[in-house]
Amino acid sequence: MSYSRYIKWGLWLTLFILVVIAAVLYSLSRGEIDIPLSKIAGILIEGKGSIEYTVLSEIRLPRIILGLSVGGALSLAGVILQGIYRNPLVEPYTLGISGGAALGVAFAIVAGLSYTIGSVILPAAGFIGALATVVSVYMLSVRKGKIHTQNMLLIGVMISFIASSAMMFLMATTTNENLHNIVFWVMGSLDEANENLIRIAAIISVCGLLVSYLFIHTLNALRLGEEKARHLGINTDISIKLLFIIASMLTGMCVSVAGVIGFVGLIIPQFIRIIVGSDFRILLISSFLTGGGFIVFCDTLARTLIAPNELPIGVITGVIGGISFIFILINLGKRSKLI
Amino acid sequence: MSYSRYIKWGLWLTLFILVVIAAVLYSLSRGEIDIPLSKIAGILIEGKGSIEYTVLSEIRLPRIILGLSVGGALSLAGVILQGIYRNPLVEPYTLGISGGAALGVAFAIVAGLSYTIGSVILPAAGFIGALATVVSVYMLSVRKGKIHTQNMLLIGVMISFIASSAMMFLMATTTNENLHNIVFWVMGSLDEANENLIRIAAIISVCGLLVSYLFIHTLNALRLGEEKARHLGINTDISIKLLFIIASMLTGMCVSVAGVIGFVGLIIPQFIRIIVGSDFRILLISSFLTGGGFIVFCDTLARTLIAPNELPIGVITGVIGGISFIFILINLGKRSKLI
Amino acid sequence: MKFLEIENMSCGYEKKFLVSDIDISISKGSFVGIIGPNGSGKTTLFKGISGDLKLKSGKISLGNKNLKLFSHKERARNLAVVTQDIESPDITVEDYVLMGRLPYHTGFQFFENEEDLEIAEKYMKLTAVTNMRDKFLSQLSGGERQMVAITKALVQEPELLLLDEPTSHLDIALQIQILNLVQQLNDELGLTVMMIIHDLNLAGEYCDELILMNKGKIKEKGLPEYVLTYSNIEEVYGTVVFTQPNPLSGRPAIFLVSKRILNSISKER
Amino acid sequence: MKFLEIENMSCGYEKKFLVSDIDISISKGSFVGIIGPNGSGKTTLFKGISGDLKLKSGKISLGNKNLKLFSHKERARNLAVVTQDIESPDITVEDYVLMGRLPYHTGFQFFENEEDLEIAEKYMKLTAVTNMRDKFLSQLSGGERQMVAITKALVQEPELLLLDEPTSHLDIALQIQILNLVQQLNDELGLTVMMIIHDLNLAGEYCDELILMNKGKIKEKGLPEYVLTYSNIEEVYGTVVFTQPNPLSGRPAIFLVSKRILNSISKER
Amino acid sequence: KRIVSLAPSVTNMIYLMEAQEKLVGCTNYCLEGVKDKKSIVASAIEVNVEKVLLLKPDVVFATSLTKPSVKDAIKNLGIKVFAFKSATSYDEICEQFILIGKYAGKEPLARKIVESQKKRLDSLEALIPKGKRPKIFFEIGAKPLFTAVPNTFMNDFITKAGGVNIATDITTGTITRENVLLKNPDAIVIVTMGIVGIEEKATWEKYTTLSATKNGKIFTVDPYKSCGPNPVTFVDVVEELITKLYK
Numbered sequence A, B: 001m002s003y004s005r006y007i008k009w010g011l012w013l014t015l016f017i018l019v020v021i022a023a024v025l026y027s028l029s030r031g032e033i034d035i036p037l038s039k040i041a042g043i044l045i046e047g048k049g050s051i052e053y054t055v056l057s058e059i060r061l062p063r064i065i066l067g068l069s070v071g072g073a074l075s076l077a078g079v080i081l082q083g084i085y086r087n088p089l090v091e092p093y094t095l096g097i098s099g100g101a102a103l104g105v106a107f108a109i110v111a112g113l114s115y116t117i118g119s120v121i122l123p124a125a126g127f128i129g130a131l132a133t134v135v136s137v138y139m140l141s142v143r144k145g146k147i148h149t150q151n152m153l154l155i156g157v158m159i160s161f162i163a164s165s166a167m168m169f170l171m172a173t174t175t176n177e178n179l180h181n182i183v184f185w186v187m188g189s190l191d192e193a194n195e196n197l198i199r200i201a202a203i204i205s206v207c208g209l210l211v212s213y214l215f216i217h218t219l220n221a222l223r224l225g226e227e228k229a230r231h232l233g234i235n236t237d238i239s240i241k242l243l244f245i246i247a248s249m250l251t252g253m254c255v256s257v258a259g260v261i262g263f264v265g266l267i268i269p270q271f272i273r274i275i276v277g278s279d280f281r282i283l284l285i286s287s288f289l290t291g292g293g294f295i296v297f298c299d300t301l302a303r304t305l306i307a308p309n310e311l312p313i314g315v316i317t318g319v320i321g322g323i324s325f326i327f328i329l330i331n332l333g334k335r336s337k338l339i
Numbered sequence C, D: 001m002k003f004l005e006i007e008n009m010s011c012g013y014e015k016k017f018l019v020s021d022i023d024i025s026i027s028k029g030s031f032v033g034i035i036g037p038n039g040s041g042k043t044t045l046f047k048g049i050s051g052d053l054k055l056k057s058g059k060i061s062l063g064n065k066n067l068k069l070f071s072h073k074e075r076a077r078n079l080a081v082v083t084q085d086i087e088s089p090d091i092t093v094e095d096y097v098l099m100g101r102l103p104y105h106t107g108f109q110f111f112e113n114e115e116d117l118e119i120a121e122k123y124m125k126l127t128a129v130t131n132m133r134d135k136f137l138s139q140l141s142g143g144e145r146q147m148v149a150i151t152k153a154l155v156q157e158p159e160l161l162l163l164d165e166p167t168s169h170l171d172i173a174l175q176i177q178i179l180n181l182v183q184q185l186n187d188e189l190g191l192t193v194m195m196i197i198h199d200l201n202l203a204g205e206y207c208d209e210l211i212l213m214n215k216g217k218i219k220e221k222g223l224p225e226y227v228l229t230y231s232n233i234e235e236v237y238g239t240v241v242f243t244q245p246n247p248l249s250g251r252p253a254i255f256l257v258s259k260r261i262l263n264s265i266s267k268e269r
Numbered sequence E: 001k002r003i004v005s006l007a008p009s010v011t012n013m014i015y016l017m018e019a020q021e022k023l024v025g026c027t028n029y030c031l032e033g034v035k036d037k038k039s040i041v042a043s044a045i046e047v048n049v050e051k052v053l054l055l056k057p058d059v060v061f062a063t064s065l066t067k068p069s070v071k072d073a074i075k076n077l078g079i080k081v082f083a084f085k086s087a088t089s090y091d092e093i094c095e096q097f098i099l100i101g102k103y104a105g106k107e108p109l110a111r112k113i114v115e116s117q118k119k120r121l122d123s124l125e126a127l128i129p130k131g132k133r134p135k136i137f138f139e140i141g142a143k144p145l146f147t148a149v150p151n152t153f154m155n156d157f158i159t160k161a162g163g164v165n166i167a168t169d170i171t172t173g174t175i176t177r178e179n180v181l182l183k184n185p186d187a188i189v190i191v192t193m194g195i196v197g198i199e200e201k202a203t204w205e206k207y208t209t210l211s212a213t214k215n216g217k218i219f220t221v222d223p224y225k226s227c228g229p230n231p232v233t234f235v236d237v238v239e240e241l242i243t244k245l246y247k
């Protein structure tokens, strides 16, 4: 009967993988020196010592890996959260995680920790901030072991307000330099020099994908609402909590290493839903791949568009994403499909 | 039968008016020089020339009037938009108006217009930006004379993304000083010296309140959904468009004169809804008053808390509002009442 | 000239489903039942009349005036709809019912006047929902909610009342009560009623006239005795039923028979 | 030992409404109807059984095992519910029906297997929804949607099926079809069915046993003939009806009579 | 040696000590560098690391505004990065100037410039009337009101010009208008140009109780010179202040 659907899914998946590969190759070849696609492999294998080798392996490759991880993780978190809340405006940042992380980083900057401890403190502080937010949102919305999904959303929004107010406080009372550093950090960027951090980001992101696949049945059943999902044998209380934690960890990781890169976690999931439908089995992986590819592509544009100057990546994600999404919305008009 | 309700409304209204008066008096008396409440009237009437008179009439009073206007208008816009969209996460800034206004101001700053034209250009540019956003959201979501309410929401979010990306672009390509100005402008403040602007803000805000009262039946009927509202004789297409325009104008005005003061438009409406119920007849005026009083109170704290330094008002609105809202949410647990 | 005249109307969902060739004329004060299988277009027909769907062709006039020419409010004062889906927004029963008075408010009328309150009170009594006035709709049982929705429609004091399966979640007592009420309003005030209903017994018992729909078209219309024949039902529904007049009212009554028993009967024979 | 044993159960909404003193025991393969006025607690009883509401007291065991001890999945494999409200998320009929197989999937089972598809296909055929498989639920008529919800519950292949007003929006053909189907599964596979239904005729016709609820308590239970008496109905519903056996099946049949006619009859006398 | 500068003030100093031929890259806000068509490697926010690498510099001058991750990335490529903190006094400006001189191989010239400017400053101080210590409000932003605080080189503008900063008790730049009114400065210095400066001046002149208003000592100074100073422009600003304050 519906095996034809699986074939369709296979085709979509192939397409998305190709998209990612294309984005990666494009990103590898473009920059201050354009390296033809045909030479990339050669340079990477035997070009050690040449400047091209350094550019590819030290500058572009790490960015690509980080971009894939962050883009994938953000989209994944977005898909999961939109699944839990069935509200098309929910995105990874709605729950205040980005606010908490940003506050952590701002605090580290203002306290001058990066001078005393080193710049690894920034992602660490970001992660601690994200964690603190997640824990407070969670604690505040669990009552008698039950989680109030909608309350949680509002509490997240509130925590996010409080965090950004606190950050504003820091910004208003600190030096000019610190203020700038906070602003830049919040804008988001993929230039992270620490290889270990990049490795960790990649691992968390892939693990997040794998673990979230344990919850596909839950996510699919939740499309019918919590009560109906329970009738289908889903332990919604526990599953929603775990899904929330997964999404939070992913978001926290992204924000800590790359700042607040907007748009991806909100729109990629909706965009993919329009294309492949609402079944989470295909939705999760498709969003993950497309999100990664999208960020890598945008980052390449950010590096090259007004070269030699670079743009913050958020400029590109916002403009490209926003315009194409409006275009789709108007032309397809499949409003109903947005959950 | 339900006249008892009108009495209850009357009591609520009295309470809210008292709250506003209290906030105003508090704000008048507190500051670098504390002026006892008993002396305020005396100083205002015959103290001309004294430093107290200058402080009261030139500094505190204009701020209070601006605060009442902005707070009232933002809350009103929030109530209206939450009424149209029946989504508790919608706030005046969701539709991208703040993004558009901020972009306008950022452009004026980067282009150095305030040096050549004067500082009125900033609110003017903000209003033009807001207007441009409203027009684009509107044009993009009206099809064949019909308005797609949910599409509109998403288009607003997208436009807001695009605007903030464009602003990031400006920030990324301008000088440090301009960047500093943009950041602080966005944080919002009631420190506006131009008396005419304050007068305009007050007028727009009060007119907004009056005009929105022409739509109470629409707003009330929309609680049942668009179709049911139509069955009750409401021309939903036109009314929603007009309400949207009212809310936009109010928001645009606020953002232009006072920057992006967060939280008020999202939470005051929800807070008031918990207290007085969902009938828009009492909801509109209550939100308007409470929003105004709340901002005046917060602004006083912002001026005095770490005096002589001044905090951005957003710090106070966010922290106070966020914490008290979480508190209410958890203790009343009237989740269902949030639309 | 009849009160409601529908001429050659058609309407539907783009490319998906269409009701067409609809000609109905109903005199003031009649009680018309609309029956027909699921998906035959009954609700779609109502949506056409109430203006929720644009007409593809044809014309509807109410009291001799083309429905298109009615203002929104005027339409709502003349025509009330109780839809099939049960809504549950967060609103108390009393507020909800009072909303039925909205079409009578001018833009500047801020408070309900005495009359509004009296009318609301009257219908709340008639439908026996007075005791739940302060409950929220979400706290009502399915049947209670349906009753409240009907109350709101009555409070609109329309000339024409469209009821889409008004009794589907009601117990027999309320079924009778609500239909008696509608019948009474119909008798006393000349309220014209169109009612979609699946229960053929109730349709036969209460309606003056029935319209049997099938596949987007009107299959038969006329007196209950004329429409509710064994052969019409068998043709449209594809189901064997047993008909016999109601021993008390003499109206047609339909008996559904379970397969188990049908089988056992056919075996016996 | 009966299949489903409910002992001294009570449950409800905080301070608002309580069903209490519920003792029910049902043997495997029986078809039990639950009737009673609106708001009498029928749905609340179901929520207690399905675990949506916590029990205030009492105990429910299914197949000799306390229902509390079932895991979520186990419960869903043994017990399927069709609720009263009609949902319409954006999902195609086919996907929706296939969700009924979720309780049988292990966490790692990614695709539906042959068996899932076959079972879904089988019940979609039985309920005649095959031709709308690619439609979205929001594009279905009320009755179609209800039919699809029942299909999903059947696909769960439960031991115990709880149906909350399953026929409320169905036309008579589908009413009979779905009830026949349930009866058939009940006969052939020993599926135990509890069904809330307002149509007393259908209740009498199809159910082996009836439970009459009133004000949160069980008023009467037993054979249809025993429960559906003129006096029971008058007492619980407060309505005058006319009862007489169904001429074909011999089961009790109830005639509702409109007030207009009742009045004219009483005038005649 | 090849130098990349990631800050306009550094570029400015390099030009001042005539080491421009060693400068291979700068930001697009380094006026002199852009005019000389030096390679651009950065904007105010983003640094193009690839471009920096391709220019093969020996040293990169960054500031505390440069993102830490970027500094790390450049270091990882084996390039020496030197990050200046924002100067907290005139002396620190001079120290940084000499340090850049060292790297640019122009130390003697740098020292000479510093010496002569210090002498010029001393002679300016002689112009300050004895016993007069005017209270000064140094406004560097209007919305919100922003001022120079202690421990910044801006504060040194005031002290070197013989004034007293009214904002000695505040820790960060935002200050309330009420506070300024109360502290009643003898002079207000507005760091801005054009109409905005005129408007700000008009706003202050509305407050007739202010002694700055009574004295007519409300004036504007050039933001470019006063916000990114080198040893020379710093003294220029002090000179301007002294003439306007005491004439």
Ligand SMILES: Nc1ncnc2c1ncn2[C@@H]1O[C@H](COP(=O)(O)OP(=O)(O)OP(=O)(O)O)[C@@H](O)[C@H]1O
Binding pocket: C013, C016, C017, C036, C037, C038, C039, C040, C041, C042, C043, C044, C045, C084, D138, D139, D140, D141, D142, D143, D144, D169, D171
């Ligand atoms: N929004 C929609 N878009 C597309 N098709 C629709 C939509 N709503 C209903 N339909 C289709 O139109 C047909 C008629 O629907 P309608 O609701 O008029 O039936 P009905 O006679 O009221 O049935 P029921 O008794 O089940 O309520 C159905 O086949 C249904 O699938």
Ligand SMILES: Nc1ncnc2c1ncn2[C@@H]1O[C@H](COP(=O)(O)OP(=O)(O)OP(=O)(O)O)[C@@H](O)[C@H]1O
Binding pocket: C138, C139, C140, C141, C142, C143, C144, C169, C171, D013, D016, D017, D036, D037, D038, D039, D040, D041, D042, D043, D044, D045, D084
């Ligand atoms: N969520 C709730 N909170 C509080 N009270 C409720 C809630 N849901 C239902 N009730 C009340 O509980 C009572 C029983 O409701 P229930 O839904 O069990 O009735 P029912 O027998 O199923 O009626 P119906 O035939 O109308 O569906 C009703 O009076 C109703 O108002």
Ligand SMILES: [Mg+2]
Binding pocket: C042, C043, C044, C084, C164, D141, D142, D143
């Ligand atoms: Mg229908």
Ligand SMILES: [Mg+2]
Binding pocket: C141, C142, C143, D042, D043, D044, D084, D164
């Ligand atoms: Mg029920």
